[in-house]
Amino acid sequence: MLLIRNGRVIDPASNTDAVRDVLLDGEKIKEVAPPGKIAASQDVEVFDATGLIVAPGFIDLHAHLREPGQESSETIETGTRAAARGGFTAVCCMPNTKPVNDNASVTRFILDRAKVGGSVRVWPIGAASVGSKGEAIAEIAAMKEAGIVAVSDDGKPIATAKLAQQVMDYCQSLSLPVMEHAEDVSLAAGAVMREGVTSTRLGLRGMPAAAESVCVARDVQLAELTGARVHIAHLSAKSSLEQVRWAKSRGLRVTCEVTPHHFTLIDEDVQYDSKFKMNPPLASREDRKALLAGLEDGTVDAIATDHAPHESALKDVEFDKAPFGVTGFETALGLALEQLVHAGRISLMRLVELFTAGPARVLGIDRKIWPGQPSDLTLFSFDSSWTFRVGESASKSRNSPFDGRNFKGGPVATIVAGRVVYKR
Amino acid sequence: MSINFRDLLALEPLTADELGFLLDQSKPFQEIQKHPLKKLATLRGKTVALAFFETSTRTRISFGTAASRLGADTMNLQAEASSLKKGETLLDTVFNLNAMKPDCLVMRHAASGAADYVARHLDIPVVNAGDGTHEHPSQGLLDALTIRDRLGTIKNLNVTILGDILHSRVARSNIHLLGKFGCKFTLCGPAMWVPRELEKIAPGTAIRCVYRIEEALEGADVIIMLRVQTERLNDPPLSADDYVLLYQLNAERLRRASPNAIVLHPGPMNRGIEITPEVADGPQSCVLEQVTNGVAVRMAILYLLISGATESGTHPALEVKSKESANATD
Numbered sequence: 060m061l062l063i064r065n066g067r068v069i070d071p072a073s074n075t076d077a078v079r080d081v082l083l084d085g086e087k088i089k090e091v092a093p094p095g096k097i098a099a100s101q102d103v104e105v106f107d108a109t110g111l112i113v114a115p116g117f118i119d120l121h122a123h124l125r126e127p128g129q130e131s132s133e134t135i136e137t138g139t140r141a142a143a144r145g146g147f148t149a150v151c152c153m154p155n156t157k158p159v160n161d162n163a164s165v166t167r168f169i170l171d172r173a174k175v176g177g178s179v180r181v182w183p184i185g186a187a188s189v190g191s192k193g194e195a196i197a198e199i200a201a202m203k204e205a206g207i208v209a210v211s212d213d214g215k216p217i218a219t220a221k222l223a224q225q226v227m228d229y230c231q232s233l234s235l236p237v238m239e240h241a242e243d244v245s246l247a248a249g250a251v252m253r254e255g256v257t258s259t260r261l262g263l264r265g266m267p268a269a270a271e272s273v274c275v276a277r278d279v280q281l282a283e284l285t286g287a288r289v290h291i292a293h294l295s296a297k298s299s300l301e302q303v304r305w306a307k308s309r310g311l312r313v314t315c316e317v318t319p320h321h322f323t324l325i326d327e328d329v330q331y332d333s334k335f336k337m338n339p340p341l342a343s344r345e346d347r348k349a350l351l352a353g354l355e356d357g358t359v360d361a362i363a364t365d366h367a368p369h370e371s372a373l374k375d376v377e378f379d380k381a382p383f384g385v386t387g388f389e390t391a392l393g394l395a396l397e398q399l400v401h402a403g404r405i406s407l408m409r410l411v412e413l414f415t416a417g418p419a420r421v422l423g424i425d426r427k428i429w430p431g432q433p434s435d436l437t438l439f440s441f442d443s444s445w446t447f448r449v450g451e452s453a454s455k456s457r458n459s460p461f462d463g464r465n466f467k468g469g470p471v472a473t474i475v476a477g478r479v480v481y482k483r
Numbered sequence: 484m485s486i487n488f489r490d491l492l493a494l495e496p497l498t499a500d501e502l503g504f505l506l507d508q509s510k511p512f513q514e515i516q517k518h519p520l521k522k523l524a525t526l527r528g529k530t531v532a533l534a535f536f537e538t539s540t541r542t543r544i545s546f547g548t549a550a551s552r553l554g555a556d557t558m559n560l561q562a563e564a565s566s567l568k569k570g571e572t573l574l575d576t577v578f579n580l581n582a583m584k585p586d587c588l589v590m591r592h593a594a595s596g597a598a599d600y601v602a603r604h605l606d607i608p609v610v611n612a613g614d615g616t617h618e619h620p621s622q623g624l625l626d627a628l629t630i631r632d633r634l635g636t637i638k639n640l641n642v643t644i645l646g647d648i649l650h651s652r653v654a655r656s657n658i659h660l661l662g663k664f665g666c667k668f669t670l671c672g673p674a675m676w677v678p679r680e681l682e683k684i685a686p687g688t689a690i691r692c693v694y695r696i697e698e699a700l701e702g703a704d705v706i707i708m709l710r711v712q713t714e715r716l717n718d719p720p721l722s723a724d725d726y727v728l729l730y731q732l733n734a735e736r737l738r739r740a741s742p743n744a745i746v747l748h749p750g751p752m753n754r755g756i757e758i759t760p761e762v763a764d765g766p767q768s769c770v771l772e773q774v775t776n777g778v779a780v781r782m783a784i785l786y787l788l789i790s791g792a793t794e795s796g797t798h799p800a801l802e803v804k805s806k807e808s809a810n811a812t813d
Contacts, residue, residue: 260495260684262595262617262652331596377573379594379615 060084061477065094066108066438070115071412072419072427081113083434083477091428106479108438111471114411115426116148116435118418119388120238120316121213121292121363124150124181126172127165128157133368133455135169136176138388140453141366143481145388146414146470148435149180150366151422154191155214161186161197166205178480179473180435182208182422184238187226193218196226203233208422211238213292216274223278227287236288236314236421239278241299242339246270251379253326253340261331263378268346271339272298279306282313290421291315293365295339297349304358314421315353316363319394320385322350324460333374333381334460337367340383354413355404361418364391368456386459390447392439393466400441401467407441434477441468486791490602490609491784493618494656495685499663502627505780506637508787509628512779515552527554529789532585534560534577535612537593541750541774542612542621546589549781555789558585577601586789595652608788616650622749623656625780629773630661630705633745639665641741643699645730646709646757647676648692653749655684657707662688671699672709672730673721696730703740708732708748711757723756733759737767745769 061083068079068091080097082090090097099105119142125133135152142150152169154160160169166183173181185202189195191212199210210230216239217223223239230237247266252258254265275291279302282289291303294315306313320337325344329335342350353359367384374381395413399405405413414437419426428436449462473481486501494502515521531550535543538561550557560580573592580588587608590598595615602609613619631637642661648654648670658668667689670677674694682690693699700706711726732746746758746768754760762768 254680256680256683259649259678259680260655262615262650262655264616331599372572375574377592377594377597377600379596380573 060089060103061474061479062097062099062103062105063108063113063436063438064105066111066113068113068428069407069411070428071408071416072115072425073429075428076408079113081428081436083474086434086476088428088430088432088434090430106472111438111440112407113428114437114439115415115428116433116475117146117392117414117437118422118426119147119150119364119366119391120290120361120418120421122150122152122366122388123155123368123384124152125368126156127168131455132370132373134176135172135181137453137455138366138368139173139178139181141386141388143178143473143475144453144470145364145390146392146437146439146473147179147388148437148473148475149182151182151184151208153211153213154184154186159186159190160184160202161189161191163198163201163205166202166207170206179475182206184209184211184213186210187212187217187237188222191215193222196222196229199229199235200233203235207235209236209238209290211240211292213238213240215244216240216242220277220281224281224285227281227285227289231285231287234423236290236423238290238292239274240292241271241274241278241294243270243273246273251336251340252329253342255326255343257326257329261329263329266340268296268298268342271296272302275299275302279303279311279313282306282311283309286312288312288314288423293318293321293339293363294359295321295342295346295350297346300349300353300358307358314360315358316361316418316421317350317354317359318363318365319387319391320460322347322354323394323398328460331378333376333378334385334458336378336381336383337365337385338383351398351404354399359413360421362391362395362413363418364388368454369458370456374456374458384458386452386454386456388454389452390459390461390464393447393469394461396441396468397466434474436474437470438472438474439468439470443468445469486787489788491620491788492598492602492609492611494620494623494659495618502624502660502663505624505783505787506628506631509624509776509780509783512782513628513776515782516775516779521552522554523552524554525786526550526789529555529586530558530584531555531785532558532560532580532583532588534580534588534590536562536573536597537591537613538562539591539613542591545774545777546612546781549778549785552778553782553785555785558583573597573601574604577605581605581607587785610784610788613652615652617652618656618659619652620656621777621781621784622653623660624784625773625777626657626707626747626749627660628776628780629747629769630745632772632776633769634704634743637661637664637666640704641669641702642666642705642707643669643671643703643740644707644709645696645699645732646672646711648672648681648709649676649678650712651709654707654709658685658688658690669693669699669703671696673726696732696736697739700736700739703744706732706737706740706744706746708746708758710749710751711753727756731757731759732762734761734765737762747773749773
């Protein structure tokens with residue numbers, strides 16, 4: 060048994076913000092009590108959390124672990140170790156591996172690998188269509204039986220409105236959320252960043268904000284038509300957020316996530332450095348402001364990293380040629396504290412919600428510090444100074460735009476199923 | 484004055500003083516173009532690597548001629564023959580060229596920012612001879628030199644650029660150079676090639692986008708034509724007939740410009756599309772002077788970057804009175 064003593068428990072699901080002792084008995088939480096009320100007997104190991112925040116285990120709704128098929132960029136072992144260092148206790152991995160996770164054997168392979176070498180829980184997301192090619196619907200029911208938690212053709216949108224409608228109908232009957240990489244591919248064709256003054260100045264081909272919001276509009280309409288749970292992944296544009304806000308006001312089951320790089324950086328930060336190249340691309344100053352407002356007012360349901368490792372052989376090329384994506388696990392909490400909490404935009408309670416209860420709600424599960432709940436906890440400091448050094452990252456890849464950034468507050472310990480999988 | 488930069492990647496970061504200095508340094512090399520014997524020994528023993536990853540005739544020959552007139556040797560890499568076709572990365576190709584110990588790398592590449600990217604990894608001067616749709620610094624300089632020769636100044640002129648501005652590296656270099664001397668810009672062409680964002684790419688420079696050529700030409704001192712890239716006419720499809728109807732520079736339209744207005748074109752020209760032969764060959768056209776000045780400007784660039792990299796100051800034989808730069812703060 061593990062006793063987390065004297066930490067400040069912040070748990071949106073039970074509306075708790077108080078100093079508590081938390082006793083973990085293996086996989087389950089045994090007891091939550093005011094400090095000193097739980098006796099530390101011989102077989103109880105004590106973790107002194109004085110001065111730390113004790114939160115439910117963080118969930119990342121959106122990551123790329125690259126296994127199977129692209130192990131030179133990341134493996135489930137290295138990726139989940141980086142996730143643990145970032146405070147995440149569970150990561151949802153997107154299906155655009157090689158082969159694509161579009162059938163139960165690949166799903167089982169991922170889960171087997173996670174069982175052997177994974178530091179944190181791995182929750183696979185299955186492809187919506189076979190090979191994510193946008194033609195036939197994938198064997199979603201079989202994958203669900205094998206363990207997927209959602210479906211997505213991430214990397215691209217579900218190809219047509221008709222297919223999206225069918226996938227939504229089907230997933231509705233299977234109680235699975237549909238996660239959409241919203242993009243109008245014709246508007247985004249050939250683009251390497253957001254269209255605007257910076258892309259025009261740099262001579263880089265840009266995609267307009269509408270490349271995203273046109274597709275969000277489609278999906279929101281289809282969510283109304285089908286009644287399905289539709290989750291907009293890595294939402295980056297103000298116009299997309301407005302669609303989601305409208306959908307929520309209509310009572311539709313539409314949710315969305317925002318990445319730390321989109322609420323921290325903007326297109327003006329791009330300088331021919333491929334570490335600033337991702338899809339959706341860094342948006343405008345005005346979009347970032349809107350995302351911050353959405354994080355503040357509750358329109359945004361979750362912070363997700365879109366951790367997208369690429370080995371340097373692929374990424375260290377001319378900007379046009381580099382693949383999209385940046386790593387994100389280890390800097391997510393630091394950036395959220397910096398941009399949202401220390402900047403006075405949201406409370407710690409809301410921050411924890413964005414990493415825990417929010418993503419749990421998207422997946423249709425509970426996430427709570429309560430007896431009987433899984434022993435997954437994230438312990439973090441609010442104000443200790445540290446510097447992110449990409450060279451020390453647990454990820455196999457180095458494509459982070461935040462190398463050398465100084466942070467105030469960050470992950471201190473990550474506990475999964477009662478085991479400390481990371482401790483600073 | 485001397486240059487305090489190692490590479491010439493773009494004109495945007497350079498000051499008016501630095502740009503004026505580069506133009507002044509081109510002057511003696513312009514004189515050399517008129518001599519019966521044009522070869523100097525200034526860079527004898529030096530090697531210039533010419534790496535044209537994107538096909539080019541004029542600029543490659545111009546840089547090659549500039550190098551040889553300075554007495555330097557050249558090594559040539561051309562897109563068709565390069566190992567890039569065999570899957571080698573840009574950086575590996577450049578490292579291999581560099582291992583043959585050139586003193587300077589002149590490169591053209593289809594990707595914007597490619598020269599910037601390469602320069603970050605090399606310890607020899609890099610000259611950007613055109614990167615994607617970003618900049619073409621030597622073209623910007625030779626255009627300015629041509630304008631200064633014809634009009635006596637590059638200050639406070641009304642400059643009109645016609646054509647596909649969005650995809651033009653020449654237009655960006657023109658704006659970043661001439662803008663620092665107080666020139667005002669009017670950009671004109673089909674709306675999808677002249678997005679409003681262009682008005683903000685050079686803070687401090689007055690830039691306006693207009694869509695009627697008659698309005699664009701009114702009172703212009705300098706008209707810079709851009710080649711209509713036929714490949715762009717297909718993406719998105721745009722009618723060549725429409726282009727001629729709306730944007731072709733003909734003698735009648737040219738009369739709206741200032742009486743002394745000059746017409747520049749970076750070439751190659753599509754006669755009968757963006758410009759009529761009458762204008763292209765008329766007295767206001769400077770297209771061949773541009774080509775001649777191109778060699779002079781490139782000689783100055785190579786001279787300054789290669790010799791200036793080791794010793795500061797001007798070559799004694801080429802000492803000139805700094806004209807534009809001395810007055811740059813006027």
